[in-house]
Amino acid sequence: MSDTVKNTLLFAVVAGLILVTGFMQSWNTAILIINMGLISAIMAIGVNLQWGFAGLFNVGVMGFVALGGLAVVLVSTPPTPGAWSAGGYGIVLALLLGAATVVAAVMAARKLPKGRTQTLAIIAILVVGFFVYRAVFDPSVAAVEAIDPAVAGNIGGLNLPVLLAWPAGGLLAAGAAWLIGKTALGLRSDYLAIATLGIAEIIIAIMKNEDWLARGVKNVYGIPRPTPFVGYEIDLQSDPSFVERAAGLGLDPVTASTLWVKTGYAFLFLVVLLVLLWMAQMALKSPWGRMMRAIRDNEVAAEAMGKDVTRRHLQIFVLGSAICGIAGAMMTTLDGQLTPSAYQPLRFTFLVWVMVIVGGSGNNFGSVLGAFLIWFLWVQVEPIGLWLMDLITAGMPDDSAIKTHLLDSAAHMRLFTMGLILLIVLRFSPRGLIPEK
C-alpha cells in the first residue's frame, strides 16, 4: 500500500468517525467537532513547526492561544465610553515607562563596566522605575475599572471587524514569542520547556487579574461575529426564504439556523487552515525548511556550516507561536466570549502536543490528522466512558455507592485515555500515524 493511499484512508477513517457521530448523535455535535478540529489542526501546525521542524520544546501553547483570544477583545469590541480619557492614556504611559525601565536596566548591564557600580546602578534603575511605574499605573487603572464595573470596567476595543482580529492575534502572540525567545531560547531543551510553561501561566494570570484589559474573570461576552460570512440565528429564523429552504430539507428553522451558522464558521476556518497548511508545506520543502531540519538533527554541524542557530530558532519560535495566536483568536470568535479561567494547560498545551505526536511530528498532514482524531476522542471519550460504566455497573444495585462513584467518574476518563494514547503511540509507533518523509 503506497503512502498516499494509506494517508487518504486514515483521513477517511476520521471523516467516517465524524459522520457516524452525525448520524448516531446529532449533526450539531458533528459540526462542533469539525469546527474545533479545524482550530486544533491550526494549533497543531504551529506546534509542529516548532517541534517537528526545529526541535523546539514549547509547552507554553496555552499562553499564545490566550493572547490570540485577548486580541479579539482588543480589536473587535466597542471601546468603553470615557475609558481612554479617564485612564487609558495613563495606562499606556505607565506601560511605556515600565518598558523604558527594563530597557535602561539592560543598557546599564551592557554598557557600564562590570563591578559593584554596575550592580548598584541596575538595582537603582529597577527600583526607581518600578515605583514610578506603579505611581502612574495604579490611579489610571482604578479610574478605568470604576467606569460601569457591572458591564464594562475595561478599556474596550477598537470596534473593528472581528476578522481583522485573527491576524492581530497572530501578531500579539508573535510579539510575546519574540520577547520570550530573546531571553529563553539560548537555554537547553528542558529549561526552555519549563520557561515556556511558566510564561503561559503568567499570561493567564495577567488576563485573569488585569480587569482594565479584558475584564479579567468577569469575562467579556457578546464578541461580534464575522458577518456577513456568519450570521445570527435570530435573523435567519425571521428570514422567510431561509425557513422555506429549511422546511424543504425537513428541518425546523431553529435547528437549521444553528447548523447553518456553524457551517459558516467551518468554511472560514477551513480557508485559514488550507492557507496555513499550504504555507507550512512550502516552508517544509524550501531550502529554509531543509536548513531547519538540518539544525534540528545536528545543531553543532549546522553551526559549523555557518548557520545562525539562535536566530533561526527565534524565527521559527515566533512563526509557530503566531499560528497558535491566530488559532486562539479564531476559537474566541467561535465561542463569542473570552473566559480567561477556561484556559487550562492540560487542555490547551498538552493536548495539542498529543495531537502533534500522535499525528506524526515533522509532518504537517500528520498534525492535521492528529488534531481531528484526538479532538474527536476528547469529545467522545466521555459518552463512551459513560456507556462503558453503565455496562459495568448494570449488575449492581441502584443505591450502591460504587455504582454512583463509577458513573460520576466516567467524565474523568478523558485525561487517562489521552495519556494512554500518547504512551502507546510513543512506544509502538514513535514517528506517529503519518511519519515524516
Add this chain to the structure above:
Amino acid sequence: MDLLNALVALANFVIVPAVAYGSQLALGALGVTLIYGILRFSNFAHGDTMAFGAMIAVLVTWGLQAAGITFGPLPTALLALPFAILGCIALVLITDRLVYRFYRDQKAKPVILVIVSMGVMFIMNGLVRFIIGPDDQRFSDGARFVISARDFKALTGLDEGLAIKTSQGITVIVAIVAVALLFWFLNKTRTGKSMRAYSDNEDLALLSGINPERVVMITWIIVAALATTAGVLYGLDKSFKPFVYFQLLLPIFASAIVGGLGNPIGAIAGGFIIAFSEVTITYAWKKVLVYLLPDSLEPSGLVQLLSTDYKFAVSFVILLIVLLFKPTGLFQGKAV
C-alpha cells in the same frame, strides 16, 4: 516595643508561612532533582505523583477516622503517611517497569523522556480524578494551632499575635527528618554512595559493577516517599485539590533549577529562596511598616509589590534570572 511588634508581625505573616511553604517546595524539588540526577530527565509527572500519594493518604485517613483511630492532637494523616508512601512506591515502580524502562534501554534522548513523562502526567492526573474526583477534600484533624494569635498576645502582652498552625509545625519537623534521613542515606550507606557515583559518572559507575536497575529502583522509591510526604504536608497546610498539585510543578522546578538541577542541597536552598521571595514580594507590608516608620511617613497604600495572584511570576522571574546569569544554578548542578 514597636520594633518587637514589627518583628512579630513579620514572623507571623512572612517567616512562618514561608518556612512551611519552603519546606514543602524543598521536598518536592528534592524528588525532581534526584530523578534528574539519576534518570537524567525533567519529570513533568512529579506534581501528579505528589497528588497521587496525597490522595492515598486522604483515603487512608478517612478510613482510620471511620474506624475511630486518631492521633491525639496530631493529624491522623501522619498515621496514614506510611501507607500512602507504600502505595505511591507501587505506582511509580509499575510506571517505571511499564513505561520508562523501555526508553532507558533504548538510550532515548532526554527530551523524549520528558514527553513520555507528559503522558504519565495525563494518566496519573486522570487516575486521581477518577478515584477521588477533582474537588477540594478536607482531611486535616487534631489541634489546629501550636500557638494561636490570642494566646500569644496574652502571653507576651504585645499588640501583634503570632500564630503557628499545627500543620506548619509538622511540616517543618517532618521535612527536617526526611532531609536528614535522605542525606544520611546518600552519604553514609553503600547504596547511597552508589547512587551518587551513578549520578556523577554513569560509565564509571557501571564499570565498577554498580547495578543500574537497582540504583534506578531505589531512586524511584525515595522519590515516591519524598513526593508523598511533600504532597501530604501541602495538603494538610492548604487543602487537597488535584489541580493545585499540577500547578505546584512550576515553583518546584524553579526551586530545583535555582539550586542547581541534580544537587540535593541546592534543591533545599532553592525551595526556601523561591518560597521567601514569593511571600515577601506578594505580602502587603503596611502592617510591618506602620510600627517601624514615624507617623509622618506612614504608608497610605498596602505597600504590596505585586498582588498575590502573581506569585507564579515571582518564581518564574527568579528562575529566569538564574538561568540567564548562572545556568548551572546557585549550587553547582549538572548541565547535560
